[in-house]
Each structure stands twice: as structure tokens, then as C-alpha cells.
Amino acid sequence: MALARNEQETIVIFDVEVGNWHIDTTYPPHIRKYAEQMGEIEEQTEDRLSGWVSDDYSSSFMVKKRRKLSEEEKKKLADRLKEARLS
Structure with a gap:
């Protein structure tokens, strides 16, 4: 049964x-992300x-501060991505 x-x-x-690092997670995206990177698994369920x-x-x-983009910067990045997809 999934957790709330x-x-x-x-x-x-x-x-x-x-x-070494020890990870204990009940967050589904992290379960999928770290499952293949684990060496010694103590518990693995759904x-x-x-x-x-x-x-x-x-x-x-x-942990790092998120980058805040202005509308102009967002547009430039979107245009650059659009050009890269077309080529």
C-alpha cells in the first residue's frame, strides 16, 4: 500500500x-533512482x-540555490532548444 x-x-x-552513504527512502522516484546504485540493501519493497x-x-x-530566469532568458533558451531540435 502506497504511503500518503x-x-x-x-x-x-x-x-x-x-x-559511505546510507539511504532510506519511501519516496517512489528516489526508490527507482537509487535501487540500481545500492550495494548492500537492507530492505527493498514497493x-x-x-x-x-x-x-x-x-x-x-x-543543495544549491535554484536559478531564477527572467522571461527573456527563458525565451532565449527555448529558441536555442527549438533550433537544436530542427538541426
Whole structure:
């Protein structure tokens, strides 16, 4: 049974002793995203994924400020994309 949207979450912890990232998520897009990158999986169901990121993957997690585009910048990017699709 799927969790209510307001109960879905992703917890990412870096364990210094292990030197690796631990991910515990109940957010469906993150379950799909991280399933193939997990090494040691502690729990995997339709509604939850919990485990350690595999040593085969380099991983870092960051937060950055979203870029705010003006209407003119949006139009320029849209025009550039349109040109690229035509060529």
C-alpha cells in the first residue's frame, strides 16, 4: 500500500566510520533512482528502499540555490532548444 504523499521522505546519512552513504527512502522516484546504485540493501519493497550506496558509484549530495530566469532568458533558451531540435 502506497504511503500518503505527506508521509514520503528520503533520509541520506554519511557514516564517517564506514566511509559511505546510507539511504532510506519511501519516496517512489528516489526508490527507482537509487535501487540500481545500492550495494548492500537492507530492505527493498514497493514502498521502501534502505541500504548503502555501492562502492562502484561515487556519490555526493548537495543543495544549491535554484536559478531564477527572467522571461527573456527563458525565451532565449527555448529558441536555442527549438533550433537544436530542427538541426
